[in-house]
Amino acid sequence: MARLARVSVPGYPYHVIQRGNNRQRIFTSDGDRETMRELLDENARRFDVAIHAYVLMDNHFHLLLTPNADDSLPRMMQAVGRKYVRYFNDVHKRSGTLWEGRYKSALVQTERYLLACMVYLDLNPVRAGLVSRAQDYPWSSYAHYAGIRSDRRVTPHALVWGLGNTPFDRESRYRELVQSGVTERQRMVLGQAVTNGWVVGDSEFVAGLQQRVERRLTRSSPGRPPKQERAD
Numbered sequence: 461m462a463r464l465a466r467v468s469v470p471g472y473p474y475h476v477i478q479r480g481n482n483r484q485r486i487f488t489s490d491g492d493r494e495t496m497r498e499l500l501d502e503n504a505r506r507f508d509v510a511i512h513a514y515v516l517m518d519n520h521f522h523l524l525l526t527p528n529a530d531d532s533l534p535r536m537m538q539a540v541g542r543k544y545v546r547y548f549n550d551v552h553k554r555s556g557t558l559w560e561g562r563y564k565s566a567l568v569q570t571e572r573y574l575l576a577c578m579v580y581l582d583l584n585p586v587r588a589g590l591v592s593r594a595q596d597y598p599w600s601s602y603a604h605y606a607g608i609r610s611d612r613r614v615t616p617h618a619l620v621w622g623l624g625n626t627p628f629d630r631e632s633r634y635r636e637l638v639q640s641g642v643t644e645r646q647r648m649v650l651g652q653a654v655t656n657g658w659v660v661g662d663s664e665f666v667a668g669l670q671q672r673v674e675r676r677l678t679r680s681s682p683g684r685p686p687k688q689e690r691a692d
Contacts, residue, residue: 469672475568500540524578
């Protein structure tokens with residue numbers, strides 16, 4: 461089956477995931493993770509992409525970002541992927557591919573799913589059993605939003621500013637959101653969407669967006685839902 465063309469609509473947030481080939485580790489040290497963070501920051505600025513949230517796991521990473529031009533996201537991810545593989549192979553004395561194919565992405569309806577997607581990312585290390593609390597994992601954007609430390613790589617989405625009138629209010633509210641977590645349905649919707657390249661949104665939002673995009677934006681036919689692939 462031919463794979464779907466990417467949805468490319470600037471100005472909307474996207475949930476992005478990139479995995480290691482055969483789920484192999486793509487980060488084996490703090491130095492690896494710091495290099496990836498710097499590459500993400502450098503190329504987001506270069507290609508006009510706002511990074512709202514991120515989490516770097518062992519064998520994959522998640523991003524929540526908004527590209528501001530049609531080709532911003534693919535150009536950024538291509539540059540990051542190519543430069544990181546060169547770095548990783550040089551440092552670890554290896555050769556060959558590192559990534560499990562191309563990155564996967566899902567356009568996200570801001571009002572309904574953006575904050576849930578941020579929480580989903582921040583709780584990824586908790587779900588994986590790496591830490592017991594989001595604040596204990598140093599390789600995500602949680603600390604920035606929780607008021608623990610500033611992260612220059614992060615550009616808060618306008619929706620985040622609506623969480624409170626002061627930084628303290630916004631940080632407190634965000635900590636509460638992460639403490640509450642996401643529902644099982646939200647987790648499944650976000651995971652299936654990014655795995656399959658669908659749009660994450662309600663029917664009205666998807667219908668409106670469909671008028672601007674030629675390819676289908678959701679699962680094409682009713683019936684048994686597809687087998688869930690791990691997006692964590």
